[in-house]
Amino acid sequence: MSQFSPMAAQFHALVCRLQDSICSSLEAEDTARFHEDVWTRPGGGGGKTRVIENGDTFEKGGVNTSAVFGTLKGQEIEMFSKMIEAQGLAVPTLSQASFFATGISLVIHPKNPFCPTTHANYRYFELQYPGGELWWFGGGADLTPYYLFEEDAVHFHKEHQHACQASDPGYYSQFKTQCDDYFFIPHRGETRGVGGIFYDHLRQHDKSHYLALAEHCGNAFISAYIPLIQNRKHTPYTASQRDWQEIRRGRYVEFNLIYDKGTLFGLKTGGRIESILMSLPSHVQWRYDYHPAQGSAEAALLERLKNPKEYALS
Amino acid sequence: MSQFSPMAAQFHALVCRLQDSICSSLEAEDTARFHEDVWTRPGGGGGKTRVIENGDTFEKGGVNTSAVFGTLKGQEIEMFSKMIEAQGLAVPTLSQASFFATGISLVIHPKNPFCPTTHANYRYFELQYPGGELWWFGGGADLTPYYLFEEDAVHFHKEHQHACQASDPGYYSQFKTQCDDYFFIPHRGETRGVGGIFYDHLRQHDKSHYLALAEHCGNAFISAYIPLIQNRKHTPYTASQRDWQEIRRGRYVEFNLIYDKGTLFGLKTGGRIESILMSLPSHVQWRYDYHPAQGSAEAALLERLKNPKEYALS
Numbered sequence: 001m002s003q004f005s006p007m008a009a010q011f012h013a014l015v016c017r018l019q020d021s022i023c024s025s026l027e028a029e030d031t032a033r034f035h036e037d038v039w040t041r042p043g044g045g046g047g048k049t050r051v052i053e054n055g056d057t058f059e060k061g062g063v064n065t066s067a068v069f070g071t072l073k074g075q076e077i078e079m080f081s082k083m084i085e086a087q088g089l090a091v092p093t094l095s096q097a098s099f100f101a102t103g104i105s106l107v108i109h110p111k112n113p114f115c116p117t118t119h120a121n122y123r124y125f126e127l128q129y130p131g132g133e134l135w136w137f138g139g140g141a142d143l144t145p146y147y148l149f150e151e152d153a154v155h156f157h158k159e160h161q162h163a164c165q166a167s168d169p170g171y172y173s174q175f176k177t178q179c180d181d182y183f184f185i186p187h188r189g190e191t192r193g194v195g196g197i198f199y200d201h202l203r204q205h206d207k208s209h210y211l212a213l214a215e216h217c218g219n220a221f222i223s224a225y226i227p228l229i230q231n232r233k234h235t236p237y238t239a240s241q242r243d244w245q246e247i248r249r250g251r252y253v254e255f256n257l258i259y260d261k262g263t264l265f266g267l268k269t270g271g272r273i274e275s276i277l278m279s280l281p282s283h284v285q286w287r288y289d290y291h292p293a294q295g296s297a298e299a300a301l302l303e304r305l306k307n308p309k310e311y312a313l314s
Numbered sequence: 315m316s317q318f319s320p321m322a323a324q325f326h327a328l329v330c331r332l333q334d335s336i337c338s339s340l341e342a343e344d345t346a347r348f349h350e351d352v353w354t355r356p357g358g359g360g361g362k363t364r365v366i367e368n369g370d371t372f373e374k375g376g377v378n379t380s381a382v383f384g385t386l387k388g389q390e391i392e393m394f395s396k397m398i399e400a401q402g403l404a405v406p407t408l409s410q411a412s413f414f415a416t417g418i419s420l421v422i423h424p425k426n427p428f429c430p431t432t433h434a435n436y437r438y439f440e441l442q443y444p445g446g447e448l449w450w451f452g453g454g455a456d457l458t459p460y461y462l463f464e465e466d467a468v469h470f471h472k473e474h475q476h477a478c479q480a481s482d483p484g485y486y487s488q489f490k491t492q493c494d495d496y497f498f499i500p501h502r503g504e505t506r507g508v509g510g511i512f513y514d515h516l517r518q519h520d521k522s523h524y525l526a527l528a529e530h531c532g533n534a535f536i537s538a539y540i541p542l543i544q545n546r547k548h549t550p551y552t553a554s555q556r557d558w559q560e561i562r563r564g565r566y567v568e569f570n571l572i573y574d575k576g577t578l579f580g581l582k583t584g585g586r587i588e589s590i591l592m593s594l595p596s597h598v599q600w601r602y603d604y605h606p607a608q609g610s611a612e613a614a615l616l617e618r619l620k621n622p623k624e625y626a627l628s
Contacts (some may be wrong), residue, residue, distance in 0.1 A: 037603070051602045062602070187581040250594070257571035258581065267501040267572065280564070280600040287596060288365045288376070289351070289588040 003128055004069065004100045005135070007207045011124035012067040014211065015104035016048075018122070018218040019065045022106060023050055025222045026063070029229050030055040034063065039272055043070035049275040053282065057115070057233050061108035062278030069100040072127075076269055080127070084134065087201050097129035103138075104218065105262070107279040108225075113245035114232040116145035116152060116193070117252065119279070120221050121262065122214040137210035138200035141221055142179055143228075144193030144252060146245040148301045152228045153194040157311035159224035160197045163216040167209065172312065175199050180308045185255050190305040192255045244298050246285040253280055317442055318383065318414045319449070321521045325438035326381045328525065329418035330362075332436070332532040333379045336420060337364055339536045340377070343543050344369040348377065353586055357384035363589040367596065371429075371547050375422035376592030383414040386441075390583055394441070398448065401515050411443035417452075418532070419576070421593040422539075427559035428546040430459035430466060430507070431566065433593070434535050435576065436528040451524035452514035455535055456493055457542075458507030458566060460559040462615045466542045467508040471625035473538035474511045477530040481523065486626065489513045494622045499569050504619040506569045558612050560599040567594055 023034050032055030040046035047066030052058050072080060077094045084091045103123030110117065120141035127134045143156045157176070164171035175197035183192040197217065202210055256263050256279055266276040292298030337348050346369030354360035361380030366372050386394060391408045398405045417437030424431065434455035441448045457470045471490070478485035489511035497506040511531065516524055570577050570593055580590040606612030 053602060060600075060602070187587050246597075253567060253598075254571060254591075257568060258578070264572070273501050274603040277568075277600065278602050282599055282601060283560075284567075284598045284600070285596055286374075286591065286594040286598070288367060288374070288592050 003098060005126060005133070005207070007124060007135070007211065008067070008069075008100045008102065008126060010211060011214070012065075012102040014215055014218070015065045015102060015122060018104050018221075019048065019050065019063055021219075022104075022222060023063050025226050026052065026058065026061065026108065029226065029233065030057040032056065032058065037274075039275070041068050041070075041272075043068075045069045047272065047275060049272070049278065051278055055111070057110060057112070057229060059109050059111040060278075060282040061106070062275070063104070063106040064275050064278065065102070065104045066272075066275070067100070067102040069098065072097045072099055079265070079269065087136075089134070092127075092129045092132060092134065094127070094129060097127050099125070099127050101125045105279075106221075109249070109281045110229060110233065112233050112235060113146045113237050113241045114149075114235045115229050116143050116156075117249075117281070118143050118156075118221075118225050120218070122218050124210075124214075135207070136201045136203045137207075137214065138202070139214050139217060140175065140179055140182075140196060140198035141217065141224065142183055142193055142196035142198070143225075144248075145301065146248050147241075147297055148194070148304055149228075149232075152231075154311045155227065156194075156196060156224045159220045160217060161312040163220035164197060164213070166216045167213040171199070171213070172197065176310075176312075183255065185251060185259065187258075188251060188254070190251065190302070191308050192252060192305075194304065194311070195308060243285065244292070246281075246283050247287060247290060248301075249281040249284045250286045253284055256280065317412060319440060319447070319521070321438060321449070321525065322381075322383075322414045322416065322440060324525060325528070326379075326416040328529055328532070329379045329416060329436060332418050332535075333362065333364065333377055335533075336418075336536060337377050339540050340366065340372065340375065340422065343540065343547065344371040346370070346372065351588075353589070355382050355384075355586070357382075359383045361586065361589060363586070363592065365592055369425070371424060371426075371543060373423050373425040374592075374596040375420070376589070377418070377420040378589050378592065379416070379418045380586075380589070381414070381416040383412065386411045386413055393579070393583065401450075403448070406441075406443045406446060406448065408441070408443060411441050413439070413441050415439045419593075420535075423563070423595045424543060424547065426547050426549060427460045427551050427555045428463075428549045429543050430457050430470075431563075431595070432457050432470075432535075432539050434532070436532050438524075438528075449521070450515045450517045451521075451528065452516070453528050453531060454489065454493055454496075454510060454512035455531065455538065456497055456507055456510035456512070457539075458562075459615065460562050461555075461611055462508070462618055463542075463546075466545075468625045469541065470508075470510060470538045473534045474531060475626040477534035478511060478527070480530045481527040485513070485527070486511065490624075490626075497569065499565060499573065501572075502565060502568070504565065504616065505622050506566060506619075508618065508625065509622060557599065558606070560595075560597050561601060561604060562615075563595040563598045564600045567598055570594065 034050040045068035122139035179198035359382035436453035493512035
């Protein structure tokens with residue numbers, strides 16, 4: 001790894017610290033414990049996949065880190081060329097380019113339908129090629145409730161807003177819009193959830209600026225999400241509320257398998273399948289042409305997902 | 315529709331007859347009945363979606379027909395250009411081209427894990443553009459068991475082999491290989507099931523040849539599938555066998571949402587979402603890194619899906 005920049009190791013250290021602190025905070029809300037699988041990638045690097053299943057609080061969740069590196073080859077060269085071109089940059093010669101990618105990716109599916117699902121991801125990528133280097137940062141966190149509690153959405157957004165403001169006062173508003181745009185399911189005409197923040201391909205400032213951004217936002221995840229779980233995890237629910245949760249999880253699966261760039265990229269470039277697909281919920285339902293009753297809490301959620309709104313003032 | 319060839323109406327009449335006979339045969343095995351939704355497409359045409367849910371025999375199934383037509387526009391032109399180019403044909407000018415597409419598509423998910431899931435689809439497509447026309451036929455049927463019964467796979471294949479042989483002695487062997495190739499899940503290294511037949515873009519013979527092929531194969535579906543249901547629908551099963559069925563259904567979802575050309579094409583061209591996604595099973599599970607016990611019936615199925623074999627002699 002000696003050819004990579006110091007940020008490679010610094011960002012990897014950050015995501016490992018976040019993995020530890022986030023897993024500890026989640027375990028404090030459950031009797032179940034994370035199980036860790038350490039894996040290595042034949043071409044270079046590897047990761048730590050931590051999964052929690054069948055807990056009293058968390059039905060299924062994963063908090064994964066990885067740091068992978070090597071030489072771009074085959075269809076990877078084509079995929080990265082397209083990715084670079086789409087950013088409006090000149091595409092350098094990528095055959096024999098070295099890449100380094102590290103990040104944390106987490107998805108938590110609670111058991112109680114009043115507890116929201118959440119996802120977060122912070123990542124750093126760099127390419128070294130003859131005559132230059134190219135790097136960018138990406139990240140974000142978003143909330144997917146099954147029942148709409150305005151105060152939960154506001155709390156999640158505000159915590160991330162504060163985190164973003166520590167880096168730049170304009171970030172939150174921009175990242176919030178990007179999140180609504182990214183987590184959109186075109187064939188349903190709905191957002192996946194009530195959003196949060198999303199950024200990608202950031203490289204305008206120096207690297208330490210974006211390391212700090214990921215650190216602020218990654219730390220904010222705990223204060224943004226854990227209180228929602230504490231408030232809702234003991235709320236009684238009915239079998240039909242549970243059914244609704246499983247039906248909505250179907251939309252989560254649709255988004256991740258059809259549209260999520262990270263999932264599809266991982267599957268097509270030979271990523272570790274079980275680490276990528278840990279994002280899928282454990283129990284899911286699809287019913288033909290299902291519509292909740294007019295005026296119901298379920299219909300209110302749908303209405304919101306078709307019409308995203310502001311949860312925090314910029 | 316006057317500008318379309320007589321085959322447009324003939325093939326549509328065939329798929330409507332098949333829809334009736336197949337729905338009747340399935341209903342004869344269940345207490346539940348198909349519910350029909352008739353829909354129209356704003357740009358031209360429409361369809362009949364028939365869905366059965368929560369039956370004693372069939373947990374969820376759909377037998378759909380459609381006949382849609384209109385003028386290619388926007389990204390449809392690009393998608394069809396690519397599709398024609400991929401067939402090694404010169405791409406005609408498609409702006410303002412008229413298209414007609416009709417077919418039957420069915421997916422049946424039985425409740426009992428010893429009853430296999432099945433899918434079949436027979437379709438005709440034509441394009442009329444200034445100076446010419448282009449048409450092709452496609453179709454196939456395949457079986458997705460949760461437990462491997464050699465005799466069920468052999469029966470399903472042999473019935474379709476006989477149907478294909480009525481049109482051409484070489485078809486079955488070719489279509490069987492194409493089915494294994496098409497219903498393959500690369501990220502799992504498994505076929506979706508034990509296969510069947512699959513063909514697409516056929517245009518070498520005259521249209522009546524392919525109409526007859528679809529008729530033979532479509533009729534064969536009933537004799538190929540219904541006996542398997544009759545034999546297995548009352549077999550007692552355990553909760554863990556049911557779990558296995560739901561876990562395997564997860565693979566079905568992965569295939570349909572990530573790789574199935576028909577599903578993705580339909581979602582991206584504004585097809586009727588509920589008719590397309592009726593293919594998804596009602597109850598599905600994903601478990602992290604799940605592997606059946608060595609030597610178990612579940613492991614035997616997986617082994618077969620990683621190593622497709624011949625079920626009928628050509």
